[in-house]
Amino acid sequence: MAGSQELPAHCQKTSKRRVETRTVVIAGLMLAMFSLVGWLYLTQTSQLTVTGYRIQELQQRKALLQEENAQLEAEIAEMESASRLMARARAMGFQPPQRVTYVPVPNYPVRAEAASVARDQRAAPADYGAEASSALARWWAGLVAQFDAWLQAPP
Amino acid sequence: MSVEVVEADEKPRRRLFFLSAVVIGIVLVLVGQLFRWQIVEHERFQAMAAAEHQRARILVPQRGTIVDRNGRPLAMNVITYDVSAAPNLISDPYLAADRLWPLLGRPRDELINLLTQDVPYVLLARGVPMVVGETIMGWGFSGITVEPSPHRFYPEGSLAAHALGFVNAAGQGFYGVEGFYNDLLEGEEGVLHGERDPWGEIIPIGESQWQPPREGRSLVLTLDRTIQFMVEQELAAAVERYQAQSGTIIVMDPNTGAILATASYPTYNPNTFYEVEDEHLFTDPASGDHYEPGSVFKIITLAAGLDTGIITPDTPFFDSGSIEVGGRVIQNWDRRGHGNVTMTDVLVLSLNTGAAHVSTSLGAERFYAYVRRFGFGLKTEVELAGEVPGTVRVPGDPNWHESDLGTNAFGQGLAVTPLQMIAAVSAVANHGLLPRPYMVAQIIDQERVIATRPYLRQAISPQTAEELTEMMVAVVERGARLAAVPGYRIAGKTGTSQMPIPGGYDPNSTIASFVGFAPADDPQFIVLVKIVKPTTSPWGAEVAAPVFKRIAEQLFLMMGVPPDNLRQQAMAE
Numbered sequence: 100m101a102g103s104q105e106l107p108a109h110c111q112k113t114s115k116r117r118v119e120t121r122t123v124v125i126a127g128l129m130l131a132m133f134s135l136v137g138w139l140y141l142t143q144t145s146q147l148t149v150t151g152y153r154i155q156e157l158q159q160r161k162a163l164l165q166e167e168n169a170q171l172e173a174e175i176a177e178m179e180s181a182s183r184l185m186a187r188a189r190a191m192g193f194q195p196p197q198r199v200t201y202v203p204v205p206n207y208p209v210r211a212e213a214a215s216v217a218r219d220q221r222a223a224p225a226d227y228g229a230e231a232s233s234a235l236a237r238w239w240a241g242l243v244a245q246f247d248a249w250l251q252a253p254p
Numbered sequence: 255m256s257v258e259v260v261e262a263d264e265k266p267r268r269r270l271f272f273l274s275a276v277v278i279g280i281v282l283v284l285v286g287q288l289f290r291w292q293i294v295e296h297e298r299f300q301a302m303a304a305a306e307h308q309r310a311r312i313l314v315p316q317r318g319t320i321v322d323r324n325g326r327p328l329a330m331n332v333i334t335y336d337v338s339a340a341p342n343l344i345s346d347p348y349l350a351a352d353r354l355w356p357l358l359g360r361p362r363d364e365l366i367n368l369l370t371q372d373v374p375y376v377l378l379a380r381g382v383p384m385v386v387g388e389t390i391m392g393w394g395f396s397g398i399t400v401e402p403s404p405h406r407f408y409p410e411g412s413l414a415a416h417a418l419g420f421v422n423a424a425g426q427g428f429y430g431v432e433g434f435y436n437d438l439l440e441g442e443e444g445v446l447h448g449e450r451d452p453w454g455e456i457i458p459i460g461e462s463q464w465q466p467p468r469e470g471r472s473l474v475l476t477l478d479r480t481i482q483f484m485v486e487q488e489l490a491a492a493v494e495r496y497q498a499q500s501g502t503i504i505v506m507d508p509n510t511g512a513i514l515a516t517a518s519y520p521t522y523n524p525n526t527f528y529e530v531e532d533e534h535l536f537t538d539p540a541s542g543d544h545y546e547p548g549s550v551f552k553i554i555t556l557a558a559g560l561d562t563g564i565i566t567p568d569t570p571f572f573d574s575g576s577i578e579v580g581g582r583v584i585q586n587w588d589r590r591g592h593g594n595v596t597m598t599d600v601l602v603l604s605l606n607t608g609a610a611h612v613s614t615s616l617g618a619e620r621f622y623a624y625v626r627r628f629g630f631g632l633k634t635e636v637e638l639a640g641e642v643p644g645t646v647r648v649p650g651d652p653n654w655h656e657s658d659l660g661t662n663a664f665g666q667g668l669a670v671t672p673l674q675m676i677a678a679v680s681a682v683a684n685h686g687l688l689p690r691p692y693m694v695a696q697i698i699d700q701e702r703v704i705a706t707r708p709y710l711r712q713a714i715s716p717q718t719a720e721e722l723t724e725m726m727v728a729v730v731e732r733g734a735r736l737a738a739v740p741g742y743r744i745a746g747k748t749g750t751s752q753m754p755i756p757g758g759y760d761p762n763s764t765i766a767s768f769v770g771f772a773p774a775d776d777p778q779f780i781v782l783v784k785i786v787k788p789t790t791s792p793w794g795a796e797v798a799a800p801v802f803k804r805i806a807e808q809l810f811l812m813m814g815v816p817p818d819n820l821r822q823q824a825m826a827e
Contacts, residue, residue, distance in 0.1 A: 151457070166333045166402075170384045176327045176409035181483035195808075201816045203823065238814055239324070239480065 309450035315441030317406065318470035320418065320431065322479040323514075323695055327409055329418055329432070329524075334405040335387025337378045341371050343397030350395055354378065357386045381405055406432075412523040414482050416538035417475070417516050417693060419639060420524035429536045431473060431693060433639030438697065441470035474696035476512035481505055484808050485515040492801045493519050496766075496788035502539045502672050503805065508680035508771055508780040510708040511689025513636070516540045516673075542640040544669035545784070548751030548794070549587075549604045550769050551665030553679055553722065556601060558624035559612040561718040567598045567725050577607040579660025584610045587750065598725045602733045604748065606664040613663035621659060622648045627713050628678040629688060630670050636691045645669040665751060676782040679769045681713040682722050683745070683777040688713040727774050737770055737799035739806050741817030745777075746770025746802065748794035753787070763787045768798035772806055773818055779809050 177183070291299055320329035337358060344350055347369035355362040358379040368376045381403075391400045406421035419430025427436035448462030456462060485503050493501045505515040518539040522530045530536065537543055559565040575591030577584050586592070586606050592599070600608030613621045625631070631646035646668045647654040661667040673691050681688035687710040697704040714722075726745035730737050734748045749767040752759035766788050771780035783798040783805070791797055815821070 148457075155456075166384065169330070169332050172327070173330055173332045173407050173409060176330065179326075180410045181413060181479055182411060185483070185487075196811070199811060201820050203820055238812060 307449055309448060309456055311446045311448075311456065313444035313446060313465075313467040314404070315443060315467035315469045317404075317421065317425065317441065318439040318472040318698075320439075320473045320475060322475055322477045322482075323512075324478065325474075326479045328414060328475065328477070328479070329421075330407050330409065332405050332407045333384055333402050334381040335384065335390075336380050336401050336403055337382055337387070337390060338399045338401070339369055339376050339378055340374055340397045340399070341369050341376060342374060344369055345396070350398065353393065353395075354390070354398075357389060358382065406524075408524045410479065410483075411525065412521050413479070413486065414477055414516070415521045415524050416518050416536075416540065417477060417513075417638065418524055419536075420527040422527075429639050430538060431475065431637055431639075434637045435471075435473060435694070435697075438471045439473070442468040444468070469700065472698040473694050474698065476507075476514065476693055476695045477516070478514050481809065481812060482515040482517065484812070485805060486517040486519070486521075488801060488805055488808075489517045489519045492783075492785060492797075496785055496790045496797050498785045498789065498797075499787035500539070501783075501785045503784070503801070504540055504672055504676050504782045505805070505809070506676055506680060506689075506691060506780050508683035508689065508777045511677065511680065511691045511710070512695065512708070513691055513693050514779065516693075537640055538638055539672070541634070541636055541638045541671050541673045542642055544642055544644045544671050545765055545786075546668065546751040546754065547665040547670050547675050548749035548765065548767065549606075549609075549664055550675060550679075550747050550749035550767055550794075551668075551670075552601060552604065552609045552663070553682060553726065553747050553769075554625065554628050554630075555609045555612050555621070555663040556597060556725065557628075557682065557714050557718060557722055558616055558621055559597070560721055561624070561714040562616060562620060564615050565597045565612060567596065567721050569597045571595055571597065571600060571608050571611055573600075573605055573607050575607065577610050577660065579610050579614055580656025580658070582657035582660065584660050584664075598728050601725045601747065602729050604664075604733070609663040610660035613659050618649045618656075618659050621663070622646070624714075625662070625668075627688075628681065629674055629713075630668070630678065634671075634673055634677055634691050636673060637694045641673075642671060644671055644674055665749060672782050672784055676769060676780055678713075679747075679771070679782075680780050682719050682726070683771040683780055684710070684719070685716040686712055686714040686719040723774055726770070730770065734768065734795045734799045736795060737768060737802045737806075739772070739803055739810065741819070742772050742806070742810065742815075743774040743818055744770050744772040744806065745774040746799070748799055750792060750794045764792040766792065766794040766797035768794050768802045770802050770806070772810075773815065773821070775818070776821075778813055778815050779806075781805050781809070 317331055319327060319331070321327050337354075339350070341347065347366060350369055351362050351365040354360075355365050358365070360379065365378065368378060378398075387400050387402065390398065403423075404425070408415075408418065408420075415430075417430050419428050419432035419434075421427050421432055425440060427433050427439060432439065444465045444467030446456060446462065446464050448456035451457050485505055489501050489503050492498070500519055502518045503515070504513065504517075506513050516538075520535065522535050527536070556565070560567075571594075573586070573592040573595050575586060575589065584606050587604060591607075592603055592605060595603065595605065595608065597608065597612075599605070600612075616624075625646055625648075631644055631648075633641050633643045635641075646662075647658055658667050677689060677691050690709040692706050692708070695706055697706075723745045726747055727743050729748070730744045730746045734746060737746050737748075738744060747769055749765075749769075751765045751767070752761075753763045753765060754760075765784060765786050767782065767784040769780070769782045771777040781802055783801045785797050785801070788797045809815070816824075
C-alpha cells in the first residue's frame with residue numbers, strides 16, 4: 100500500500116465538516132432563493148390582484164361618469180331644444196321679423212363665394228345639402244351671436 | 255367422512271363467489287356511473303362545474319345616436335332608474351312613503367296603498383332621473399330596490415316624431431328611422447367569460463375571454479331641426495286655423511331628394527309613446543299613408559303630354575265643361591265650360607276636362623308608363639319603416655276601368671303618398687331628374703363614415719321640365735295667388751280632392767293640398783302641404799296655398815335666398 104495516501108483522521112473530520120457546511124450553505128441559499136422567488140411571486144400576484152380590482156373599480160367609476168356625462172348632455176340638449184329656445188326668446192320680447200330688406204352691397208366678398216357656391220351646385224347638385232347646411236349654420240350662428248350681444252348689452 | 259369435508263369446503267367458496275359477484279356488481283355500477291359522468295354527460299357536468307366558478311357577463315352595446323344635419327341631437331341614450339318595492343320587507347311603509355312621494359311625484363296616499371299591500375313586488379316608478387335614483391339608493395331602505403335601465407331620450411320632445419319613431423323598453427326600435435335602421439342602431443352584444451370570486455365578480459387576473467360589443471352605428475339625418483320646428487308650428491297653426499282634422503307638410507331639396515323637414519299633425523311624444531291610445535298615430539302619414547292627390551296630379555299628366563310632344567304649353571283646347579271617358583262624364587270643379595283655352599290655362603284653371611283630354615290623347619299605355627316613371631305605385635325606398643307604395647290601377651288589373659284613364663288624369667281613383675307626390679314634382683324642379691327621397695345623410699360606424707349619395711334618374715326631358723315650370727309659375731301668378739311671395743317667382747299647383755268612402759265620395763270632406771318650389775329658375779326647396787278635412791274652406795287654393803306662402807317666406811330667410819332680382823344681379827356679376 101505504498102501508493103495509497105490515506106488522510107489522517109483529523110483531516111478526514113475537517114473535510115466532512117467542510118462538506119456539511121457547504122451543503123448547509125447551498126441548502127440555505129436555495130431556501131433563501133426559493134423564499135425570495137416565492138415572496139416575489141406572492142407580492143406580484145397580490146399586487147396584480149389589487150391592481151386588477153382597482154382597474155375594475157376605475158372601470159365602474161368610468162362607466163358611472165359616462166352615465167353622468169350622458170345625463171348632462173341630455174339635459175343640455177333638452178335645455179337647447181327648439182321649443183324651449185322659442186319660448187325663452189318670446190318671453191324676452193323677441194318676435195319674428197315683420198319686414199325684411201335686402202341691401203345689395205357692391206363688391207361684397209361673400210357675393211363671390213355665393214356665386215361660386217351656385218356654380219358648384221349646378222356642377223354637382225348632390226353637394227348642395229352641405230352648402231345649404233353651412234348657410235343655415237352661418238345664419239343660426241349669426242342669430243345666436245346677436246342674441247348673446249343683446250344679453251350682454253348694458254340695460 | 256370424506257363427504258362432510260367436501261361440504262365444509264363448498265360453503266366458503268360459495269360465499270366468496272357471492273361476495274365477488276357483489277363487489278363486481280358494485281364496481282360495474284361505479285364504472286357505469288363514471289362512464290356516464292366522464293363520457294356520456296361530460297359536457298353537462300363540465301358546464302355545471304364551470305358555472306360554479308365561471309361567469310359570463312353580457313356586454314350591452316350603446317344604441318347609436320341620431321342627430322340632425324347640423325349635429326343637433328334628436329335621439330340619445332340616458333340611464334334612468336326603475337324604483338320598486340317588496341312591501342313585506344318594509345318595516346315602516348308610512349315613513350318610506352313620506353320620503354318617496356316628493357321624489358317620485360306620486361301622491362303619498364297612493365304610495366302608502368302600494369307599500370301596505372300583501373304582495374312580494376310592486377313597481378313604484380319607472381324611468382326616474384338618475385339624480386332621484388341615486389338619492390333613493392343612498393337612503394339604503396330595506397325592501398326598496400332601485401335598478402338602472404338604459405333609456406332612449408328624445409330631447410326635442412315631439413319634434414319629428416313620425417320621422418324618428420321610438421324605442422320600446424326592450425330596446426327595439428319601431429317606426430321611422432328607429433324602426434328602419436334598428437339593426438344598425440342597436441349594435442351587437444359582447445361577452446366577458448371569466449373565473450368569478452365568491453361575490454360573483456370576475457377575477458381580474460383569472461382566465462378570461464373577452465368579446466367586445468359592437469356599438470350601434472349613429473345616424474346623421476338630412477332633417478334640419480330649425481326648419482322642422484318652423485314647419486311643425488305652421489302646420490299646427492294651420493290645422494287650428496282651418497279647423498281641419500289633420501295635416502302633413504314635407505320640405506325637400508329638389509336637387510338631391512334630401513328631406514329637410516317632414517311634419518304631421520296630430521303627433522305624439524316618443525318619450526312617452528306608451529301613453530298613445532290610438533296606434534294609428536304612430537304611422538307616418540308622409541310615407542305610410544296614401545290619399546287621392548286631386549288636381550296636383552295634373553302636373554304629371556301634362557308632363558307626360560309635353561314630354562311625348564302631343565301638347566305644348568300653348569296647344570289650344572276647347573273646354574265645353576264636360577268630357578266623356580269610358581262611359582263616364584267628367585266635369586270641371588266649377589261645373590262650367592271655359593271655351594277656348596291653352597294647356598297653360600288648363601293648369602291655371604285646373605280643368606279636369608283638359609287633363610282628361612291629354613290622358614286620352616296619350617292613350618292608356620303611354621299615360622301609365624309615365625305614371626310609373628314618376629314612381630307612383632312603387633315605394634320611394636326612403637329609410638322610414640312602414641312605407642306604402644300607394645295604389646295605381648293599370649290596364650290589365652281586374653278592377654281597372656276605361657274611365658280610370660280620365661279620372662286618374664286629375665288625380666282621382668288612384669292613391670299616392672305625400673312623399674311620392676313631392677318626389678315626382680321635384681323632377682320638374684330638377685331638370686327632369688327624379689330624386690329618390692332620403693332621410694339619412696350619413697351612417698357613422700365608429701371612425702368610418704358612410705355618406706348617402708343622392709340617386710337621381712331622368713323622368714322627363716329638361717325641356718319638358720322647363721316648360722312645365724313656366725306653366726306652374728303661371729298657376730301661382732294667375733290662379734293660386736295666396737301662395738305668392740313678393741319678389742320671388744314660385745312654381746306650384748293646388749289640389750282639392752274628395753275623400754273616398756264606401757260606395758263613392760264623402761260630399762262634405764276634402765283634402766286641400768299645394769305643392770310648389772322656389773325660386774322657379776333655381777329651386778332651393780320644394781314644399782308639399784296637405785290639410786285633411788278643413789272646415790273653413792274646402793279648397794287647396796284657399797287653405798294649403800297660404801300655408802305654403804308662410805313657410806316659403808321663412809325658408810327664404812333661413813336658407814339665405816335673396817329676392818330674384820338681387821340674386822340674378824349678383825349671379826350676373
